[in-house]
Amino acid sequence: MTEAGTPGVSARQLERDAYRRRRARTRAAVAVVSTVVVLGVLTAGVLLSPGWPRVRETYFNLGEARSVFPEVAKAFVLNIRLFLVAEVFILIVAIIVAIIRVVPSPALAPIKLLAVVYTDVFRGTPTILVVFLVGFGVPALGLAGLPTSLFWLGVIALTLSYGAYVAEVLRAGILSIHPTQWASGRALGLSYGKTLRLVVLPQAVRRVAPPLLNDFVSLQKDTALLSIIGLVEALRVAQVDSGRTFHFSSYIVAALFFIAATIPLARFTDYLTVRSLRRENGI
Amino acid sequence: MAEAAAGLLRAEAVRKSFGDHEVLKGVSLDIAEGEVVCLIGASGSGKSTLLRCLNLLEQVDDGDIWFDDREITDPRVDADAVRRDIGIVFQAYNLFPHLSVEQNIVLGPVRSRGESRADARARAHTLLERVGLGDRAGAYPDALSGGQQQRVALVRAIAMQPRLLLLDEITSALDPMLVGDVLDVIRDLRADGMTIVMATHEMTFAREVSDRIVFMADGRIEESGPPEQIFTAPRSPRTAEFLARHLP
């Protein structure tokens, strides 16, 4: 491709470039105007609604928000900790389950069946139900050795639920690798395990990185579900505050924390998606 | 027997089916040390399957394969160890896209043969130099042309220092312009005395480079002999018919 404006470019090319620039400007103008109109109509609709003054008072009370902010911030650290710890366990469970399901060994049949049942059951059960069952059921068993700390019960519940999802994403990634890649690894005398670890898994993980990160964005939000078993995390603190003051500004503050925490992950996901697309096109 | 024919590899009455479809119907083949053998035959005649059986990527249903006077079809044999001595290059998707050219080449010697990384790298660079890719060691496979990728795939197989090299139509996915460079590498290997069994549709090249042509039809070896005889005076009418359709 020739660059516009380089000396020696033909007149027709200059004309084409000028047309492309004009067209790009028109399109940008249309996009800006339509965005402004849509946002304007939405804002006006909300602001002119009869209930708006009351909503603003209960949800968007700045003084109220400011006073709960430190408390919610402190509680949100627990959400982050839950997320980081659960993420590690989820990855471990998911890799093991995915590998069990793809290994072609007939000797593993009973374990494979177990892995299938696990993914089916926990992908099908709402996460909030898993949280209930683990949070109240496991301590009720009264078995020695089982964790009773709410933190670990929460981690177990999230791991069980998300492990099933992430295992399926990884399995899809492994199955999408061309069979000749397996054959090429084995042909170098690498064992099945080494071929999986050095050749197939690195490619599979790269390929499914965007959907994987998407699941982790969702995990970050779902740490709020653990408030129902009594973990004092951000949502719980907001709830308590709202119960006391009859204001809902604390919920808005909590929501802002969740949004702020997921944005970096979301942008990173976008970046990886673009990069893998570019790589597949050979750049 | 070993010294008589200096046989490196011997297949005897090898059979292989996929489901109900019998692909190899009793194939026997002898490969001498230093010999270059070309497998020709119609699409679906079983060339790829035979090559994959020879280095145990496929398990045979019946028959024996001997490598170096050892029966490698015996389930007690360490298949990984056998494959270190029998390299194979496929038509496409050989290279690992997440590894650079150099990493592709040293993976086998280091992780499978247990060589030191320094030795493996030094050999990788010498070999890349030889195939005219000395400056591409750091490139990723997607940034190479198809012909360059196949040359790297050859280097990767050779870097394992195999005693036998199997090539499965390694030029058939390439632009005609890129075939020549890859064939040059094979000529070089032959000059070095490498034992090669290659499936190919490049009849002119097969005639030039091979000591023996093996014509496969329908899962059997229909005819085998020196290239001059096969190409000028085929004994089997099926061979004659195939060649009539495939010679330029």
Ligand SMILES: Nc1ncnc2c1ncn2[C@@H]1O[C@H](COP(=O)(O)OP(=O)(O)OP(=O)(O)O)[C@@H](O)[C@H]1O
């Ligand atoms: N993994 C497999 N599963 C089922 N059928 C297979 C498999 N591999 C090969 N076949 C079948 O075996 C037959 C022989 O295939 P093979 O690849 O050995 O032929 P070929 O001589 O190499 O052909 P080509 O010249 O097209 O490469 C074909 O009919 C093919 O469909």
Ligand SMILES: [Mg+2]
């Ligand atoms: Mg083939």
